[in-house]
Amino acid sequence: GESVGLHLPTLSVQEGDNSIINCAYSNSASDYFIWYKQESGKGPQFIIDIRSNMDKRQGQRVTVLLNKTVKHLSLQIAATQPGDSAVYFCAENLKTSYDKVIFGPGTSLSVIP
């Protein structure tokens, strides 16, 4: 079935270090993946996306890696800052499901000053 899974991880990192948040997805038919950031009391906010024909995409301080062989997605945040503290969700879109995306359970990132 359709599912994107994070196994309830909480990640604590020191300010200035790099963060890596992982995500496993189960549907090999998914062709588009998105990372969202949700700060306390706010709605999720788009960070970066990647299509299945790519294995890496970089943004400002963020990099998403896609390994279709093992159905794994990761978000790397360089030089983590206190403002990066939030819950991060990966989401997948099935090629046949138009606009519908399925969100994973999320990872809580805490940055230690």
Next chain:
Amino acid sequence: DAGVIQSPRHEVTEMGQEVTLRCKPISGHNSLFWYRQTMMRGLELLIYFNNNVPIDDSGMPEDRFSAKMPNASFSTLKIQPSEPRDSAVYFCASSLGTSGTHEQYFGPGTRLTVT
């Protein structure tokens, strides 16, 4: 643009009462989504519309929930009658809805408490 607008931001009601949540999507966006977020179940898609037409309502929990989109700039999610287990944060999101563009813009959410 003001982004996706939701009202009310907070709603406290008693079990059995009707609750109506409102959403104004970003102008020009063709797709609108309703989500529910709880600690136990995470972020769940309830229903989504494209060009005001419901496309997938498989996430709607039961008949007590209904959603409408009478025009491109307004949608409602109604719960009647409400129950304590409906307590959650309800998000509305919109997207351009064109092929290859899936970024969703979320509203601030409505925090619903049913006592």
